[in-house]
Amino acid sequence: MHEIIPQHPAGTLKSQMEEATGVIVSHCYQCGKCTAGCPLNEEMDVRPNQILRMLQLELPGYEDKILSSLSIWLCLACDTCYSRCPQEVKLSQVMDFLRQESIRQHKVNPKAKDILSFHKAFLDSIKLNGKLHEVGLTIDYKLRSLNLMQDVLLAPSMMAKGKLAIFPHQVQNTKEIAKIFKRISEGTKE
Amino acid sequence: MARIGVFICHCGENISATVDVAKVAEKAGKLSGVAYSVDYKYMCSDPGQTLIIDAIKEHKLTGIVVASCSPRMHEGTFRKAAEKAGINPYFCEMANIREQVSWVHPKSDATTQKALDIVRTMVEKVKKNTALTPIKVPITKTALVIGGGIAGIQAALDIANAGHSVIMVEKKPSIGGHMSQLSETFPTLDCSQCILTPRMVEVAQHPNITLYTYAEVEKVTGFVGNFEVTIRMKAKSVDHSKCTGCGTCWQKCPSKKIPDEFNEGMGFRTAIYSPFPQAVPNKPVIDRDHCNYFQKGKCGVCQKICPAGAIDYEVQDEFLDVKVGAIITATGFDLKHADFFPEYGYGQFKDVIDGMMFERLASASGPTAGEIRRPSDGKIPEKIVFVACAGSRDKAKGIEYCSKICCMYTAKHAMLYKHKKHDGDAYVFYMDIRAAGKDYDEFVRRAIEEDDVHYIRGRVSRIYEKNGKLIVKGVDTLMNGDPVEIEADMVVLATAVIANQDAETVAQRMHISYNKHHFFAEAHPKLRPVETNTAGIMLAGACQGAKDIPETVSQASASASKAIGLFSSNEMTREPIVAVVNRQAPPNFTSCTGCMLCMEVCPYHAIEREEMKDRTGNLIKVAVKVNAGLCQGCGTCVAMCRNKSIDLQGFSNDQMLSEVMALLNS
Amino acid sequence: MSEQFEPKIVAFVCNWCTYAGADLAGTSRTKYATNVSIIRFPCTGRIDFMLLMKAFENGADGIIVSGCHPNDCHYTSGNFHARRRWIVFRSLLDFMGFDTDRITFSWVSAAEGAKWAGLVDETTQRIREKGAFTDFKKLDCSTFEKISHDAITE
Amino acid sequence: MRIGFYPGCSLEGSSKEYSDSLFAVAEKCGIMLEEIKDWSCCGASAAHNLNHDLALALPARTLALAEKQGFEEVVIPCAACYSRIAGTKQEISNNVATRKKIERYIDLTLEADIKILTVFEFLQKYIFPVADGHIVNKLNQKTACYYGCLYSRPKETAALEQIENPMEMDKVMVKAGATPIDWAFKTECCGAGFTMSRTDIVAKLSGKIIEDAADRGAESIIVACPMCHVNLDMRRPEIKKQLNKEINLPVLFITQALGLSMGIPADQLGLNKHYVPTDKVVTCIVKKEA
Numbered sequence A: 001m002h003e004i005i006p007q008h009p010a011g012t013l014k015s016q017m018e019e020a021t022g023v024i025v026s027h028c029y030q031c032g033k034c035t036a037g038c039p040l041n042e043e044m045d046v047r048p049n050q051i052l053r054m055l056q057l058e059l060p061g062y063e064d065k066i067l068s069s070l071s072i073w074l075c076l077a078c079d080t081c082y083s084r085c086p087q088e089v090k091l092s093q094v095m096d097f098l099r100q101e102s103i104r105q106h107k108v109n110p111k112a113k114d115i116l117s118f119h120k121a122f123l124d125s126i127k128l129n130g131k132l133h134e135v136g137l138t139i140d141y142k143l144r145s146l147n148l149m150q151d152v153l154l155a156p157s158m159m160a161k162g163k164l165a166i167f168p169h170q171v172q173n174t175k176e177i178a179k180i181f182k183r184i185s186e187g188t189k190e
Numbered sequence B: 001m002a003r004i005g006v007f008i009c010h011c012g013e014n015i016s017a018t019v020d021v022a023k024v025a026e027k028a029g030k031l032s033g034v035a036y037s038v039d040y041k042y043m044c045s046d047p048g049q050t051l052i053i054d055a056i057k058e059h060k061l062t063g064i065v066v067a068s069c070s071p072r073m074h075e076g077t078f079r080k081a082a083e084k085a086g087i088n089p090y091f092c093e094m095a096n097i098r099e100q101v102s103w104v105h106p107k108s109d110a111t112t113q114k115a116l117d118i119v120r121t122m123v124e125k126v127k128k129n130t131a132l133t134p135i136k137v138p139i140t141k142t143a144l145v146i147g148g149g150i151a152g153i154q155a156a157l158d159i160a161n162a163g164h165s166v167i168m169v170e171k172k173p174s175i176g177g178h179m180s181q182l183s184e185t186f187p188t189l190d191c192s193q194c195i196l197t198p199r200m201v202e203v204a205q206h207p208n209i210t211l212y213t214y215a216e217v218e219k220v221t222g223f224v225g226n227f228e229v230t231i232r233m234k235a236k237s238v239d240h241s242k243c244t245g246c247g248t249c250w251q252k253c254p255s256k257k258i259p260d261e262f263n264e265g266m267g268f269r270t271a272i273y274s275p276f277p278q279a280v281p282n283k284p285v286i287d288r289d290h291c292n293y294f295q296k297g298k299c300g301v302c303q304k305i306c307p308a309g310a311i312d313y314e315v316q317d318e319f320l321d322v323k324v325g326a327i328i329t330a331t332g333f334d335l336k337h338a339d340f341f342p343e344y345g346y347g348q349f350k351d352v353i354d355g356m357m358f359e360r361l362a363s364a365s366g367p368t369a370g371e372i373r374r375p376s377d378g379k380i381p382e383k384i385v386f387v388a389c390a391g392s393r394d395k396a397k398g399i400e401y402c403s404k405i406c407c408m409y410t411a412k413h414a415m416l417y418k419h420k421k422h423d424g425d426a427y428v429f430y431m432d433i434r435a436a437g438k439d440y441d442e443f444v445r446r447a448i449e450e451d452d453v454h455y456i457r458g459r460v461s462r463i464y465e466k467n468g469k470l471i472v473k474g475v476d477t478l479m480n481g482d483p484v485e486i487e488a489d490m491v492v493l494a495t496a497v498i499a500n501q502d503a504e505t506v507a508q509r510m511h512i513s514y515n516k517h518h519f520f521a522e523a524h525p526k527l528r529p530v531e532t533n534t535a536g537i538m539l540a541g542a543c544q545g546a547k548d549i550p551e552t553v554s555q556a557s558a559s560a561s562k563a564i565g566l567f568s569s570n571e572m573t574r575e576p577i578v579a580v581v582n583r584q585a586p587p588n589f590t591s592c593t594g595c596m597l598c599m600e601v602c603p604y605h606a607i608e609r610e611e612m613k614d615r616t617g618n619l620i621k622v623a624v625k626v627n628a629g630l631c632q633g634c635g636t637c638v639a640m641c642r643n644k645s646i647d648l649q650g651f652s653n654d655q656m657l658s659e660v661m662a663l664l665n666s
Numbered sequence C: 001m002s003e004q005f006e007p008k009i010v011a012f013v014c015n016w017c018t019y020a021g022a023d024l025a026g027t028s029r030t031k032y033a034t035n036v037s038i039i040r041f042p043c044t045g046r047i048d049f050m051l052l053m054k055a056f057e058n059g060a061d062g063i064i065v066s067g068c069h070p071n072d073c074h075y076t077s078g079n080f081h082a083r084r085r086w087i088v089f090r091s092l093l094d095f096m097g098f099d100t101d102r103i104t105f106s107w108v109s110a111a112e113g114a115k116w117a118g119l120v121d122e123t124t125q126r127i128r129e130k131g132a133f134t135d136f137k138k139l140d141c142s143t144f145e146k147i148s149h150d151a152i153t154e
Numbered sequence D: 001m002r003i004g005f006y007p008g009c010s011l012e013g014s015s016k017e018y019s020d021s022l023f024a025v026a027e028k029c030g031i032m033l034e035e036i037k038d039w040s041c042c043g044a045s046a047a048h049n050l051n052h053d054l055a056l057a058l059p060a061r062t063l064a065l066a067e068k069q070g071f072e073e074v075v076i077p078c079a080a081c082y083s084r085i086a087g088t089k090q091e092i093s094n095n096v097a098t099r100k101k102i103e104r105y106i107d108l109t110l111e112a113d114i115k116i117l118t119v120f121e122f123l124q125k126y127i128f129p130v131a132d133g134h135i136v137n138k139l140n141q142k143t144a145c146y147y148g149c150l151y152s153r154p155k156e157t158a159a160l161e162q163i164e165n166p167m168e169m170d171k172v173m174v175k176a177g178a179t180p181i182d183w184a185f186k187t188e189c190c191g192a193g194f195t196m197s198r199t200d201i202v203a204k205l206s207g208k209i210i211e212d213a214a215d216r217g218a219e220s221i222i223v224a225c226p227m228c229h230v231n232l233d234m235r236r237p238e239i240k241k242q243l244n245k246e247i248n249l250p251v252l253f254i255t256q257a258l259g260l261s262m263g264i265p266a267d268q269l270g271l272n273k274h275y276v277p278t279d280k281v282v283t284c285i286v287k288k289e290a
């Protein structure tokens, strides 16, 4: 899947991020309200406000610390932070960007492998079928994450309840979807 | 035929070192219309001035140009000299050949040529000058003070003590403003009522002060020294000249369940009421929106029992026209109220209150007699959380500014709580502590060091209620951003200071400007902080921006001194540099077409509509005229006028054009 | 040695900020080119842009318009109106193919003597490079005057 | 007017009962919904986690198809799909360059002026005016209405009037005869996209939600999002471990609850497909008094 990760222009992480997302990090005045409301604040190794702080200061080592953090992968994109931020900093978009950049620079935190694998499996399923095939996704995800046992107990009962389709639903013209993926991967390489 | 005199100054050697002054004088003498030209060592010295006066007389000069320093230095000096010689002082112009020529250029032909160019330019200008007379405006030595908070009270007393009359207009039934609601005040923790009440009484009793409560300013016209003001006296339904303030009426009034504004809704009042025991005047008014007689047509209890026969249900709002010379606007502020903080449950949970409610809880005259009890069940909170910057410095909520007083009153609140509940826990969530006044930071430190208040740096994200506790979810940014969750019994939000709801209307009635948050605008943020752009209208207190009592009082005294200064003479003299609309014989009256473009751009609202009527009173034409009392002479209107109907005396179209032509055509 | 072209430049400035700034340059003895002469207005709001046209018509090679910084206007908003008019006026000039680079719009406060000196030198140098301004002098400005004034006050 | 319907992947799979119950309710009230032909996945969180252009292109394709098929309105019952598609619509209509780029990627033209309806808006607009004639039962119990993140945030696409304490679903439940409770976790995150990858996190976040609802006396939780449903209903074993106690609160889709009040049989509403048994909801039903 890495072939569709955009190539960012040269510049510091902050300038790239600001350009890509429109977020301006100097707007953050470090009040911490984002972190205070973040449902995963306890889990995070670098707190949301601290990520912005590091982007503001750009001291040596900060970029690496951000890109290899677990936090960027834990972020659920729930937007609690942004909806309450007094300075209207769109943190979730910052997080989106940082994840993409983390993959591009091969700095994904080892503990985030499961999460990343899931995202990738998900997209592969769409690429193949145009829609999500949940059985296919589960199998694929398990192969990637090597997390074989998890949910195995759940799957049969889901099928019994008619909640999982064994054969994938497909859009009529799956090639079309594959083409979109291809155009984007080409488009973003320029 | 103009006979102009030109006087070239050497300024010691300041000018003559680089400009060939003799040559300038010689060439100037040959300019058309110049009847006399001379150079001299020091024009501004006594002999220099005498030289000018003598020359004017001797050569029958009609105007003079003094080529020397900047007009900002000596324009006054030379104009006076001209006047002494018997010509109108506005026939004197200066050519600035020192600051803008000799001091900035080397000795050269070009420098001399430039000096000559400037002289020629001013000669052409002075030829177009007209005789002007300084404007004299009589002054009505009465001040109007709008708003009876501490700002209005201070200003009124200062002016009244200086011997001038004051009319005070307060929209509520009593003066006192927010300060009358406060418990104790920072940074000294003295009792607010104790220091305020004597002054309220002094206002009521002062022979020079006329107090109109339950009244509002409806209209302001005129200009500095000569305002005409219409005051609306809202119907009190009680004749205060008869009422003795005995209180029988409000004890017996059956409409008792009206939320009490003075106690911020934590308590009730009756329909006929005096807002608080120390009110001035301590006589009631009927709140018609809640009175049974006015709403349902029956009751009349108060009228029946009033021993003085003071109740009058029939009175209507009355209007009073007064003339004043100066106006002090002291209408104060408001606080942001509930519904503003869905994430903090403000307005949803009873025990999430604002700072003013806390003041009432802490006040000995408040609904809990000074015991800090939470509104929901009356329990004394064991754990209390204060949230600073609640709504202030919050772009997302539309208020970017700092409310300035809340850091201090939050520290005060935390202290008052700790003083009354020694074993209680007080937490303050803050972003920065802004305590920059004299003895202010010490005050905050005392809260932290002596009273053991826990300050946590971080903004609260959410407050929700569970099992009778308020769960406050914050963060400690000084501890690596660790989440902090406090189960509090009560939360006090230091909500933003905002302008009054009617501030915009008030400003428009007075023709004063205001910022986007509707705080009134001072004429200059540093050097004219108490005046407005409308001459004669001053600002005092929190209507201009959030401020505490010391600052409010200083500003009130400062604006009072501006009024007193104005009243120190019987009339004012102003430079006649004002705009005029041309006048022609009927039926044209003027070339002005009444497009009103000038009116829109005038920063001082000096341009007024004028209706031209024939002898029988039929409207012939609508045009404009300039109120010379308001005009400050900026000339913006002149540049706007398409048909050159409005012109600026002293900088007229004719004069400016002659300058341009003269400068370029040697 | 060919003689250097010396342009004539007229500065339209306000009394409170730029005029005082120019005085300050004098008091500080800051040296600058002799090409610029000042005409004093109470406020930039007073400046009728037709006067600029008159100046060009009468042989000016360049013009400076300068007043108080935004928000610092002695009369609160005169400079704001001047700026608004200038924007319209300039687009009109642009539209007519007029070289608007010959007009410099600036802010110089009463404390910015050095800025004033710099402004004069820069403008002089720029106009010098452009050479004498002859295109406009032959024009009859009266029709233009009317059109543009209507546009500005719209 | 033809009303388009976008099921999204979940409603075809793990949350089939959501679409079944929605159709049952609509049919009962005589409203026709028409599925957008050949729709594709909205990309969910994976796409915007990994590639922004892809996150726009996938929803854009579906929007373009809906336009081509002549729909003026599209109902999107899944909160995640709603959020992605509404966000895409907004970004595309705000920025011409983006629109051009995305049109190139999907090889379709796009106006982005189609009206998108959430399930609340759909119920409000089409079902409420006729509902009273069809509601025969009263859901005689306390319910906790859970809205989750994606209807309430970000503010640009929020479908709720008060994002901290929304009432849209509560109003529907009042119609159905239930008593919605006041509680603290209406819009807290349930763990959403971590359903598979970090079940521990899902258990923790969803656990708090279920616990608060139970503590405040709710007898069921009502949702309007398949992801919320999966997390709150299917993750009970993990949640039980996390909370150290078993809470048997059933979790119903809003359309299931409304369907019950309309007298639609439980099976037809897919109530049998849930992990946490829903009998208690069914048994609490009483006839609505006239």
Ligand SMILES: Cc1cc2nc3c(=O)[nH]c(=O)nc-3n(C[C@H](O)[C@H](O)[C@H](O)COP(=O)(O)OP(=O)(O)OC[C@H]3O[C@@H](n4cnc5c(N)ncnc54)[C@H](O)[C@@H]3O)c2cc1C
Residues within 6 Å of the ligand: B146, B147, B148, B149, B150, B151, B152, B169, B170, B171, B172, B174, B175, B176, B177, B178, B179, B182, B184, B185, B186, B187, B215, B216, B217, B330, B331, B332, B333, B334, B335, B355, B356, B359, B405, B409, B412, B500, B502, B506, B540, B541, B542, B543, B547, B548, B549, B550, B552
């Ligand atoms: C919670 C809290 C605690 C505080 N504690 C302290 C403290 O401890 N120490 C301290 O120094 N400061 C304190 N302050 C600040 C203090 O209250 C203000 O500085 C002070 O009240 C400002 O006075 P003022 O006269 O400008 O305004 P106000 O007190 O608001 O008075 C304005 C008056 O004008 C009247 N009015 C309004 N509009 C009109 C109108 N259109 N026509 C006629 N009348 C009108 C109002 O009715 C009112 O009487 C505190 C403020 C708050 C909110």
Ligand SMILES: Cc1cc2nc3c(=O)[nH]c(=O)nc-3n(C[C@H](O)[C@H](O)[C@H](O)COP(=O)(O)OP(=O)(O)OC[C@H]3O[C@@H](n4cnc5c(N)ncnc54)[C@H](O)[C@@H]3O)c2cc1C
Residues within 6 Å of the ligand: B526
């Ligand atoms: C580094 C710095 C930067 C600042 N920047 C700003 C700013 O950007 N904006 C702003 O608003 N404020 C600024 N200030 C604050 C500002 O300088 C002061 O507010 C202001 O100067 C105070 O004026 P003053 O007249 O009270 O005192 P001073 O300026 O100190 O004037 C007192 C005068 O009294 C004379 N004097 C003293 N003793 C006697 C005596 N016994 N007899 C006779 N004469 C005496 C002194 O010689 C002096 O002339 C700044 C201050 C500093 C230190």
Ligand code: SF4
Residues within 6 Å of the ligand: A027, A028, A029, A030, A031, A032, A033, A034, A035, A048, A049, A052, A081, A084, A085, A086, A087, A088, A089, A091
């Ligand atoms: S809430 Fe906003 S301003 Fe505050 S720390 Fe977070 S991003 Fe910065």
Ligand code: SF4
Residues within 6 Å of the ligand: A034, A037, A038, A039, A040, A048, A074, A075, A076, A077, A078, A079, A080, A081, A082, A091, A092, A095
């Ligand atoms: S969007 Fe991410 S960082 Fe923001 S509150 Fe949600 S999980 Fe935390």
Ligand code: SF4
Residues within 6 Å of the ligand: B238, B242, B243, B244, B245, B246, B247, B248, B249, B250, B283, B284, B305, B306, B307, B308, B309, B310, B311
């Ligand atoms: S009873 Fe009459 S005299 Fe007494 S306070 Fe009331 S109005 Fe005044």
Ligand code: SF4
Residues within 6 Å of the ligand: B252, B253, B254, B255, B270, B271, B272, B286, B290, B291, B292, B293, B294, B299, B300, B301, B302, B303
């Ligand atoms: S008439 Fe009105 S004010 Fe008087 S007692 Fe009755 S309710 Fe009270």
Ligand code: SF4
Residues within 6 Å of the ligand: B388, B389, B390, B392, B393, B401, B402, B403, B404, B405, B406, B407, B408, B432, B433, B434, B494
């Ligand atoms: S005074 Fe303090 S609490 Fe109030 S807005 Fe300013 S910084 Fe915040």
Ligand code: SF4
Residues within 6 Å of the ligand: B435, B436
């Ligand atoms: S002393 Fe000066 S720098 Fe320090 S906090 Fe106070 S105002 Fe700020």
Ligand code: SF4
Residues within 6 Å of the ligand: B578, B579, B601, B602, B603, B604, B605, B606, B607, B626, B630, B631, B632, B633, B634, B635, B636, B637, B638, B648
């Ligand atoms: S000169 Fe200025 S103040 Fe006077 S009327 Fe004209 S615009 Fe108003």
Ligand code: SF4
Residues within 6 Å of the ligand: B581, B591, B592, B593, B594, B595, B596, B597, B598, B599, B623, B624, B640, B641, B642, B643, B644, B645, B646
């Ligand atoms: S701009 Fe000129 S014509 Fe128009 S109203 Fe003013 S003076 Fe009259």
